[in-house]
Amino acid sequence: MQDCIFCKIVNKEIPVKAIYEDEQIIAFSDINPVAPVHILVITKKHIANLLDTSPDDAALLGHMMMKIPEIAEIAGVSRDGFRVVFNTKDNGGQTVYHLHGHILGGRFMKWPPG
Ligand code: AMP
Ligand code: ZN
Secondary structure: OOOOHHHHHHOOOOOOOEEEEOOOEEEEEOOOOOOOEEEEEEEOOOOOOHHHOOHHHHHHHHHHHHHHHHHHHHHOOOOOOEEEEOOOHHHHOOOOOOOEEEEEEOOOOOOOOO
C-alpha cells in the first residue's frame, strides 16, 4: 500500500537489517526501542491491524505466532522471557497501521502496562 512505511520496508524501499525473513513475514529492530531488545515482526501482506483480518489470514497469523519464539531465540531473549504486544488502534497506541507484533525483552516488563 502506498505511503505505508512497513510496505516500503517489505518492498525494500526502506532498508532494514532483517533478523529473520521468509515469504510471509520480516523481523527487524524497532528504530525507537523501548527495551534492550525490541523487535518488530511484520506481515508482508498489508493488513491494518488485528481488526482488519479475515479467516483467509488464519494461516498467516498462525505462521507469525509460531515464528515468534524462533525470532525471540535469535534475538537472545527466549531464556529469560519476553513480551509480545500488538498495539491496535488509538487506545492500543498503534501508530503504524500495518500489522506488526512487538517482541520486547532484555529487562523485566511491569504489569499492568502504562
Ligand atoms: P506501533 O506504535 O505499535 O504502531 O508501532 C510502530 C513502531 O514502528 C514504533 O515502535 C516505531 O518506533 C517503529 N518504526 C517506525 N518506523 C520504523 C522504521 N523505519 N524502522 C524500524 N522501526 C520503525
Ligand atoms: Zn503496509
